[in-house]
Amino acid sequence: MHHLLLTLTQTAHPEAAIALQQELRSLVVVEDDFGAVQTVAGVDVGFEDDDRVACAAIAVLRFPDLTLQESVMIRRPTTFPYVPGLLAFREVPVVMEALAELKTKPDLLLCDGNGYIHPRRCGFACHLGIVSGLPSIGVAKTPYLGEHEPLAEHRGAWQPIRDSGEVIGAIVRTQSNIKPVYVSIGHRISLNSAIDFVLKCAPKYRLPETTRQADQLSKGHTKPVSAI
Template structure:
C-alpha cells in the first residue's frame, strides 16, 4: 500500500493539538466511496517495557471475513502517553505497517476514536485524513459524551452526544456485553460505520478486524492462516 509517511512528527502536546485543530476541518463524515469488499484493522501494542511500539495491520475480505494479509511494524516510542493525543504516539508505526501491505483495503477500522474526540480528531479521523481513505473508529471505552440507556440486544445502538452534537454511536455488538463506541473517522457516515462494524462482528464483542489486529500487535497466540476465515468452522457453528 503506497503511503506518504511524514519524516517528522510533533514532539509535545502543544504542537500536537495545533495539528489536530488544523486537520479537523478536513474530516468528512458523509459516505464518499464506491464499494467496500476489503476492510483492514489496525492496532498498536508495546514491547520492551513500553519503549518500542509494535503496530499491526490485517486485511479481511467482506463478507466472508477471510484473512487476506497481515503486517507488523516497530518503532521506538517517542511521544508521551496523553489520552486525547494517542494518534501521535501510535500512528507513525501504524502507517509503517499499512505501508507493508500489498493490498489496498477499501476501508480501515481503527482501535480508537474517530470524531468522538474533544477536538474531533481521534486516531481514525487523523489516519483517514492523512491517507485519504474511509476510516471508522471503534473504541472499547468512552473518551467523552453522554447517551441514553442502551438495550441489551445485539445490534442496538444509541447516539453518543457531546454539547448537543452527535459524535458517535454506543453499540451493543454482542448481547449483554459492554458496548463499543463507534464514530465516523473519515469519508463515511455514522450509520454506515455502524453497519460495517456489525458486518465485521459476527461473534465476539470486537469486530474481527481490530480483534485480529490487537492479537497480532500484542503477540498473543497464533493468527488464522492467510486465506482462511477469521472465524473457524467450529465457531461458526456456535452462531446458529
C-alpha cells in the same frame, strides 16, 4: 498532501500537536465517500519495553465473509510522549509504515480506538484516515467522552453519543447481553454506515473480527500472513 501531513505528524512537539490536530479536524469528511468495499482492515497499536517501542498490527479481511487475506506487524521506537488526546501522534507514524508493507490496499480501516469521539473531534481514526486517505472508523472498547441514553440489550441496538449537544458517535451493542462498543467516524464515512460496517464485521463476538485478528497478531498469538 498526505506525505506532508505524515511528516508533520512525525515531527510535531506536544505544543504544536494540538494546533495541527485542530487543522486536521477541518479535513475530516463526515459523509460516505467510498466505493465498493471488498476488503476491511483492523488496525491495532500496542506498546512494549516500558512504552519505548510501538507495535502496529494490521489484519486485512475479505468483506463480507471476513476471511483473513493478509496481515503485517511493525515495531518501531516510540517518538512521541504519552499525552491524553494526542495518542494519534504516537500511533499514526508506525501504522503508516505497516500500511506501506501491505500488498493489499484495504478499502476500509476499522481502528481500535476513537475517531470523532474526541475533545477536538480528531482522534486516532480521524487522524489516520486523513493521513492515509482511506475511509476509517473508530471502534473503542471503553467510553471516553459524551453522554447517551440507556441501551437495549439486543444485538444491533445503538444510541447516539452527544457532547455539548453534538452527536459525536454511537454506543453499539454488537452481541446480545454483552458489553457494547463505542463507534465513531474516522474519515470519509457517515456514522450510520460506520455502525452498519461494525455490526457486519462482528457476527459472533463483541469486537469486530478485524480488531480481533489485529489484536491477536499484536500479542503474538498469530503470525503475519502474506497476501496470496
